[in-house]
Amino acid sequence: xxxxxxxxxxxxxxxxxxxxxxxxxxxxxxxxxxxxxxxxxxxxxxxxxxxxxxxxxxxxxxxxxxxxxxxxxxxxxxxxxxxxxxxxxxxxxxxxxxxxxxxxxxxxxxxxxxxxxxxxxxxxxxxxxxxx
Numbered sequence: 001x002x003x004x005x006x007x008x009x010x011x012x013x014x015x016x017x018x019x020x021x022x023x024x025x026x027x028x029x030x031x032x033x034x035x036x037x038x039x040x041x042x043x044x045x046x047x048x049x050x051x052x053x054x055x056x057x058x059x060x061x062x063x064x065x066x067x068x069x070x071x072x073x074x075x076x077x078x079x080x081x082x083x084x085x086x087x088x089x090x091x092x093x094x095x096x097x098x099x100x101x102x103x104x105x106x107x108x109x110x111x112x113x114x115x116x117x118x119x120x121x122x123x124x125x126x127x128x129x130x131x132x
Contacts, residue, residue, distance in 0.1 A: 002088065003048075003107065007114045007129035009037040018118055018125030022103075024075045031056070032074065038132060039114075048083070079103060 012033065019029045035054040042049045046065040052058070056074050063069045068082045071094065081094030081103075090107040104119040114129040 002109045003041045003090065003114070004043055006038060006040045006132040008132040009035070010113070010128045010130045012125065012127045014123065014125040015127060018120060018123050019075075021121045021123040022073070022075070022077060028075055035074070037127070037129075039129065 016029050016033050019032055024032065035056060037052065037054045040051040040053075048061075048063050048065070050061045050063075052061070054074065061069075061071060063083055066082055066084050068080055071079045071081070073079065078097040079094035080097060081092055083090050083092040085091075088108060092105045094103045094105065095101070096103065101121065106115075106117045108115055108117075112131065116127045116129070118125045118127075
């Protein structure tokens with residue numbers, strides 16, 4: 001599938017502001033901006049396996065489109081939500097367990113890049129990944 005492969009972060013837009021909106025402290029924001037994130041995505045029908053490897057953690061997530069699951073961000077923020085497929089985009093809405101606010105995310109392939117877009121409390125950030 002189009003998302004399959006290993007993707008390494010190339011650049012980010014407004015990522016520190018996004019982390020600030022989430023409530024991530026300054027030191028973690030500075031470190032997070034240089035996390036060298038690498039994502040490996042494998043899709044089998046509606047099931048996805050995603051491995052995230054960075055300077056701070058290595059995790060593996062399995063999910064099925066449209067089925068809620070729990071996820072925690074690198075700073076420990078706990079979320080619950082689901083990914084769906086809308087056209088050629090993966091779209092998610094995750095609700096924070098601590099305050100009930102919603103983090104929206106999309107993943108799409110544009111040209112030779114995987115673009116992840118996050119929106120939280122009106123702050124939008126994009127991370128651009130190249131095939132590794």
